[in-house]
Structure formats: structure tokens, C-alpha cells
Amino acid sequence: MNAAPPPTLMLHDRFARELAEMAVPWQAEKTPDPRLLVLNEPLAAELGFDPASLRNTEGVRLLTGNSLPRGAAPVAQAYAGHQFGGFSPRLGDGRALLLGEVTDVEGRLRDIHLKGSGRTPFARGGDGLAVVGPMLREYVVSEAMHALGIPTTRSLAVVATGRSVRRETLLPGAVLTRVASSHLRVGSFQYARGTGDIDLLRRLADHAITRHHPSAAESEHPYLALFEAVLAAQASLVAKWMLVGFVHGVMNTDNMTISGETIDYGPCAFMDAFDPAAVFSSIDGGGRYSYGNQPVIAEWNLARLAEALLPLFHEDQEQAVTLAVESLDAFREQYGAAWSAGMRDKLGVADRVDDQVTSRLVDDLLALLAENRVDHTLFFRNLGSAARGASEAARAMFIDLAAFDAWTARWRALSPDAEVMDRVNPVYIPRNHLVEEALTAATDGELDPLNRLLRAVTSPYDERPGLERYADTAPECFGSYRTYCGT
Ligand code: AMP
Numbered sequence: 099m100n101a102a103p104p105p106t107l108m109l110h111d112r113f114a115r116e117l118a119e120m121a122v123p124w125q126a127e128k129t130p131d132p133r134l135l136v137l138n139e140p141l142a143a144e145l146g147f148d149p150a151s152l153r154n155t156e157g158v159r160l161l162t163g164n165s166l167p168r169g170a171a172p173v174a175q176a177y178a179g180h181q182f183g184g185f186s187p188r189l190g191d192g193r194a195l196l197l198g199e200v201t202d203v204e205g206r207l208r209d210i211h212l213k214g215s216g217r218t219p220f221a222r223g224g225d226g227l228a229v230v231g232p233m234l235r236e237y238v239v240s241e242a243m244h245a246l247g248i249p250t251t252r253s254l255a256v257v258a259t260g261r262s263v264r265r266e267t268l269l270p271g272a273v274l275t276r277v278a279s280s281h282l283r284v285g286s287f288q289y290a291r292g293t294g295d296i297d298l299l300r301r302l303a304d305h306a307i308t309r310h311h312p313s314a315a316e317s318e319h320p321y322l323a324l325f326e327a328v329l330a331a332q333a334s335l336v337a338k339w340m341l342v343g344f345v346h347g348v349m350n351t352d353n354m355t356i357s358g359e360t361i362d363y364g365p366c367a368f369m370d371a372f373d374p375a376a377v378f379s380s381i382d383g384g385g386r387y388s389y390g391n392q393p394v395i396a397e398w399n400l401a402r403l404a405e406a407l408l409p410l411f412h413e414d415q416e417q418a419v420t421l422a423v424e425s426l427d428a429f430r431e432q433y434g435a436a437w438s439a440g441m442r443d444k445l446g447v448a449d450r451v452d453d454q455v456t457s458r459l460v461d462d463l464l465a466l467l468a469e470n471r472v473d474h475t476l477f478f479r480n481l482g483s484a485a486r487g488a489s490e491a492a493r494a495m496f497i498d499l500a501a502f503d504a505w506t507a508r509w510r511a512l513s514p515d516a517e518v519m520d521r522v523n524p525v526y527i528p529r530n531h532l533v534e535e536a537l538t539a540a541t542d543g544e545l546d547p548l549n550r551l552l553r554a555v556t557s558p559y560d561e562r563p564g565l566e567r568y569a570d571t572a573p574e575c576f577g578s579y580r581t582y583c584g585t
């Protein structure tokens with residue numbers, strides 16, 4: 099791992115070459131006065147960049163697509179998608195570009211992608227731009243997710259462009275440099291299927307198998323195996339979201355990856371008080387993408403993926419549907435298993451304890467948390483202290499103390515392991531009030547709060563003195579939280 103990084107980075111154009119029908123060659127808009135706001139040095143090194151070289155003028159031009167590395171053939175990717183249940187056959191990168199793929203130091207292929215790089219042929223009415231606040235929000239939340247051990251796209255850098263962008267007011271523009279194991283989405287398959295070109299659909303599936311689920315190629319039914327692998331990855335991913343109280347906010351099929359990485363941090367948030375109905379997005383009045391609905395929506399999205407893949411499952415479409423339905427059936431069981439195993443660890447309960455006992459304990463706890471509006475993250479961390487005998491902090495979070503005491507007695511009888519708990523229950527998450535505070539300051543040019551928040555949330559399990567306010571709940575005056583989409 100000590101090998102010196104290559105002086106100039108080589109980008110591949112594999113997606114652009116293999117799937118040209120879904121790739122529109124395009125260039126990033128010129129940035130008038132680029133200024134690097136934040137750079138992810140460990141990620142840069144992982145990709146084979148010399149981190150220092152990304153800080154100079156040429157490096158910043160590279161991060162915004164204003165200067166292209168060797169081999170780069172940037173494209174806007176075409177995809178379709180169900181947005182809030184309604185189908186759009188042509189969405190695509192309206193304000194984003196795939197610069198190309200890089201082979202990282204471990205030999206893995208990673209996409210280098212820009213968000214906010216100007217209008218593309220997919221922009222429709224949009225301006226193709228992004229602003230500092232939401233791009234830094236994606237940076238903070240995606241890096242927090244990664245540190246929590248949750249598969250996600252990564253954030254390499256945010257560069258302020260020096261250009262004003264019109265939203266409700268004029269705001270400073272920015273470009274996010276995003277890294278992902280790919281940007282293939284459920285919506286990519288919906289797009290390919292929509293063209294009616296089965297050869298394209300097959301090439302897309304083959305591309306996805308090679309990049310993400312190579313074992314599917316060995317299967318007797320590779321395309322069904324691909325579907326089952328995506329389903330398994332998504333069941334595991336959404337269980338992880340649920341275990342940390344993450345609300346994605348806009349689980350449209352164009353925002354669900356084939357790799358199983360979390361993508362598109364728009365109106366996302368971590369819930370404070372436990373509430374299955376928690377919604378933060380200003381445009382999700384019906385609660386379609388509420389916390390508690392996420393597993394059901396994931397399953398619904400996977401059904402849309404299966405529909406898109408039907409011609410590859412079997413020549414006879416009736417048999418193809420039968421196969422798809424059988425495979426889709428596995429989602430609930432796989433999700434349930436991932437969730438139950440995760441909850442066991444959150445409670446520190448050993449595997450030998452009966453499943454039924456644990457599941458009743460979990461159900462009763464969640465009902466109590468909801469009734470008492472208890473902060474999800476802080477509760478589980480305090481429960482770790484309770485496992486060590488100091489239960490006052492957890493107890494003080496409840497109004498109904500008798501109910502808490504009764505539940506705790508049942509839990510304690512199972513000899514919970516505090517160390518297991520502390521490894522999975524984070525101290526620091528990107529709490530909404532802290533994210534807002536950091537983004538407001540950064541929009542005004544003050545980056546210290548952002549950097550402090552990043553230090554806390556990128557080591558989420560490691561409790562450190564001096565960071566108490568990063569572990570605490572929002573002050574009363576913060577009120578109920580709303581986030582805004584598509585900015
Ligand atoms: P999102 O909700 O961010 O996943 O985006 C949904 C679709 O809208 C995608 O096709 C985006 O490329 C497009 N889009 C979002 N914001 C903009 C914008 N400011 N300009 C152009 N296209 C946009």
C-alpha cells in the first residue's frame with residue numbers, strides 16, 4: 099500500500115463504451131472562480147490520487163471536470179424511474195456527469211462522478227446546477243454512513259464554483275465529486291427495457307454482473323441470479339438504514355442502486371425521536387418514504403427491477419413472471435433476518451437466546467420508544483451503559499418509568515453484552531440541528547463547524563471528550579425538521 103500514486107491518473111470509459119446507447123458525451127460547465135471547500139484525503143489516497151495534488155489549481159480543475167485526466171470521456175447517463183410511484187421513461191443525469199472509472203489501489207473499479215456540473219440534454223427545466231449547502235450535506239451524510247459501516251456512494255470533494263445559483267434566493271454554487279462502485283440504478287434497467295432493445299438490456303445486465311455480482315455469471319440462470327443478488331444487497335442495506343434510524347427520503351427507482359450502495363442524499367435525515375411515521379422531506383406529504391415504509395418501498399422498487407428484467411428471465415413471459423415472483427418472495431425473509439440480527443446486537447443479546455423471546459422484546463421496546471418519543475440514537479447508546487449497571491441515563495428518557503423498568507428487567511435477564519452494543523450503537527450521527535448549523539456557516543464561508551462535525555461523525559462509535567454536544571439531542575427551539583429536495 100506504500101506504492102507512490104501515479105503522477106497522472108488514468109480514467110477508463112467502460113460504461114461509455116459498453117453502453118453507448120445510455121451515455122451522452124458531454125462536458126462540465128466552466129467554473130468561474132473555483133474554491134476547494136472540503137477534500138476527502140483518505141478516499142483520494144484509496145483512489146490512487148496524490149491528495150496534495152488535488153488541492154492545487156490543476157487538482158481543483160480536475161475535481162470540477164474543467165480539466166480532464168487521460169482517457170476521460172465524460173458522459174451524462176440515461177435512466178428512467180418511478181418517482182413517487184409515477185413513471186418517467188427519461189430522466190437521466192440532468193446536472194451530473196460520469197467522468198469515468200478509475201481502478202483503485204485495491205484493484206476495484208470506481209466511478210468518478212460530478213454533481214452540479216451544468217445542464218445536460220437530460221436537464222429538462224432544471225438549471226443543471228447545485229448549491230453549497232446540499233452538496234456539503236451529501237458529503238457529511240454519505241461519509242457518516244460509510245463510517246457507520248453502511249454501503250454508500252462516497253464524497254471525494256466539494257468545490258464552490260464562484261457562481262451564484264438562483265433558488266428561493268441567490269446561493270453559492272458548488273460541484274460535488276462523487277465516487278461509487280457504479281451509478282447503475284433500478285432506473286437504468288427500466289430505461290434499457292423501455293427502449294425495446296433486448297440486446298441493450300442484456301449488455302446492461304452483463305455489465306452489472308461483471309461489476310457487482312460476478313458470481314451470478316456462474317449460475318444456471320445468470321439474470322435471475324443477478325436479480326437475486328441485487329435483492330439480497332438491498333435487503334441488507336435497508337435493514338442497516340432502519341437499525342440506525344436513517345430516512346432516505348426519496349426512494350424513487352432512479353435512486354436505488356444495483357450495487358446495494360445508498361445513493362442520492364437529497365431530503366434524507368436521521369430521525370431523532372423514534373417514530374415509524376417520520377418523514378423529513380418537504381415534498382413527501384403522503385409519507386410514502388417515511389422511516390417505517392422503507393422496507394416495503396424497497397420491495398416495490400425491486401418488483402419494478404424484476405419487471406424490467408423479465409425478457410431475460412425466460413423466453414415465455416408467463417414463466418418469467420413465475421420465476422420473478424418466486425425470487426421476490428425472498429425479500430421479506432432476508433430483510434427480516436438482517437433486521438433481527440442487527441437488533442440482537444443493538445440490545446447485546448446473544449444468539450443462544452430464543453428468536454421469539456428476542457423479537458417480542460424488540461417489538462415491546464419499539465412501542466415504548468414511540469410512545470415516549472425517545473431519541474433513537476441516544477437511547478441505544480445509553481442502554482449500553484445500562485448493561486454495565488448505570489441505567490439512570492436511559493431511564494430518564496422515559497415518561498412511563500414503570501413500563502421502562504418492566505422492560506429492562508426482561509432484557510437484563512438475558513445478560514446483555516455492553517461491548518457488543520457499543521460496537522454497533524453510534525454515539526455520533528449527523529444530527530439535523532448540527533448539519534443545519536454546519537451548512538449555514540459554510541454557506542457564509544465559515545468551514546470550522548463543518549470540519550468539527552465531520553470529525554465527530556467519521557468515528558461514530560468512539561466516544562471522545564469535548565464532543566458532548568455532538569452526542570446530544572436537538573435543543574427544544576430547533577422544532578420539527580424539514581429538508582428540501584432537488585437543490
Ligand atoms: P433527484 O431527485 O435529485 O434524484 O433528481 C431527479 C432527476 O431530476 C434527475 O434526472 C436529475 O438529474 C434531475 N435534476 C435534479 N435537479 C436538477 C437541476 N437543478 N437541473 C437539472 N436536472 C436536475
Ligand code: MG
Binds near residue numbers: 352353362
Ligand atoms: Mg437521483
